[in-house]
Amino acid sequence: MQTETLLYIILAGIIALSLALFQYFTNRKSMSKLNMLFSFLRFLSVFAVLLLIINPSFNQVKTSIEKPNLVVALDNSCSIEHLKQDSNVKDFIEKLNSNKEIQEKFNLSVYTFGKGLNPLDSISFSETQTNISKTFQQLAEVYKSTTSPTLIITDGNQTYGNDYQFSYRNYKQPIFPIILGDTITYTDLKIQQFNVNKYAFLKNKFPVEAILVYNGNQSVNSNFIVKNGNATVFSKAVNFSKADNSKVINFTLPANRVGVNNYIATLVPLENEKNKVNNNKNFAVEVINQKTKIALVTDMLHPDIGVIKKSIESNEQRSVSILNSSNVISQINDVQLFIIYQPNKNFKDLYGILDSKNLNKFVIIGPKTDLNFINQVAQNYSHDVTEQTEYYIGELNINYSPFIIEDLDFESFPPLISNYGEVNFTVPFQSVLNKSVGGFSTNLPLLATFETNGRREAVLFGENLWQWRAQSYLNEKSFQAFDNFFGKLTQYLSSNKQKSRLNIDYESFYNGSSNIVIKAEYFDKNYVFDSRETLDITIIDKATDVKKTFPLILKNNNYQVDLSSLPPSEYSFVVSTSKENLSRSGSFQILKFDVEQKFLNADVTKLQQLATNSGGSSYFIDDAEKVFEDLLEDKRFTPIQKSSKNTIPLIDWKYLLAIMALSLGLEWFLRKYNGLI
DSSP, X not given: OOHHHHHHHHHHHHHHHXXXXXXXXXXXXXXXXXXXXXHHHHHHHHHHHHHHHHOOEEEEEEEEEEOOEEEEEEEOBHHHHXXXXXXXXXXXXXXXXXXXXXXXXXXXXXEEESSSEEEOSOOOOOBSOOOHHHHHHHHHHHSTTSOOOEEEEEOOOOOSSSOHHHHGGGTOSOEEEEEOSOOOOOOEEEEEEEEEOSEEETTSEEEEEEEEEEESSSOEEEEEEEEETTEEEEEEEEEEOSSSOEEEEEEEEEOOSSEEXXXXXXXXXXXTOSOOGGGEEEEEEEEXXXXXXXXXXXXXXXXXXXXXXXXXXXXXXXXXXXXXXXXSGGGGGGOSEEEEESOXXXXXXHHHHHHHHTOOEEEEEOTTSOHHHHHHHOSSEEEOOOSOEEEEEEEEOTTOOSSOOOOOOGGGSOOEEEEOSOEEESSOOEEEEEEXXXXXXXXXXXXXXXXXXXXXXXXXXXXXXXXXXXXXXXXXXXXHHHHHHHHHHHHHHTOOOOOOSEEEEOOSEEETTSOOEEEEEEBOTTSOBOSSOOEEEEEEETTTOOEEEEEXXXXXXXXXXXXXXXXXXXXXXXEEESSSSOEEEEEEEXXXXXXXXXOOSOOHHHHHHHHHHHTOOOEETTOHHHHHHHHHHOGGGOOEEEEEEEEEEGGGOHHHHHHHHHHHHHHHHHHHHTTOO
């Protein structure tokens, strides 16, 4: 408390005492015991009021003991069971939970991980993918500023994601790998990696690349065979030795039949191989009879050009040619969609031909666009000409109906630079994205589509799409989400199919280890998304004729069903509505593929490096007691006594108000009782 405040309190006490004595002690006769009580009560009341006016503050110090966290991340993938380590893991967890010293020293938090991190509910060893890198990223968000040594119980075999030897660095906690598996090297042949395009074109040949690996000390011979059904379409003899332990085989296969073509690649196993699962690889290629040709027309250089081309061509069914306004006319008959990037008066002839032939187009308008030219040639919209620009954030329209849109968290994307002013449409349109400035929606379209006279058209009012694709990669660690969004827009614009009230989004085939999600959209008769409908999907296994029905769950702006639990097979399905007689059908295949079963050993070297680099130690699963001893003896993980200092103003002390009310009330009651009022 400051000296000045203390002087004010003393002065308040003197004033309160003086007022009480002045009122009740005016002469000798008034010096009775009753008046002395009255003066004391009056002193308390006045002094309390003055203290509230001064409102001094007091420091309150609290001390507490903060225990460090002990984070346990358990690999819940099926490779643990495949390596026959599942019982060892459960025994370790039981010993950890029953160790009283560990419980007293640490705050224990146990998680499981596979594709992602989850609090421990049950240990099933059923995850089909392992992403250790993502586990460290998620733990870093929770334990960023704490002392949290981490036990990671795993075989160290990651099936997808960034290399965890580098991504752990953002976690900044000592890591103690508990290694599942052994270091024995078994003789093994395996297909390490298989690279093939998802699509091929009829009567063409598609390339295939296979990487074959051998673990062993002796020279061995084998055969690499690829079959389509019962027919062998490729075979090659391969030889391995300790020094020459890998082969890269490149070959081509013919695409003779439209549709999904299934293949199985086999590296003939040795007689003494322990793991023969990794000798086979199922793959499929969808053969199509034509390729969508798209012309990207521009007279300027901009990073958006390359991003648009790369996003569209991420799907092998589409090809993009970059043309300028002078040479596009000669190739106009071979193109299904024209993307016109920031047009000017040089595009007049192109616009005339597109309008006369009623062809689909996607126009991107930015600060370098000639708006006066646009207002002359665009028949369905016009843009105010202000010579000013503005930065706009994209805001997703969840009621957009022509096709299913995933929310890419557009509001986290950098703003696009656009011309300032309103856009006036003369035809009905639907906004994919609306403009937003400073968190406020303008209800103006940033990206819109419309259909007139059987022709589809889209308009984007913004420049710097390359920044969106880069931000999408930062958000998702992949370009796939953005490329899928742009691909769906391109697919819609390059087709003239009539709009349907029930749309389905699915793939022709899936790998057995991937997520199998079918999405659907349902619209009312005005083509407004209807969230009140109930959708079901009936799945039929073509091999067994077994039928299963699942409900589709409403999520954001579409209905979804997760079919990842289905076994590998060929399936047909029907999605139907319950209130109206609407249905859509399709078919897909699930390929047999279990990436977790290709491992024979724990990745001991990588886990030991992880421990060393993070400041921890590595152990094998049998060394449970050693793990506990080291954690208990490590002086880095001792409990910390913390003190917190809070400054509390007197006005927050409720007892002072109670004292003031009690003294005033008691004084009034005694004066009334003694007939002085």
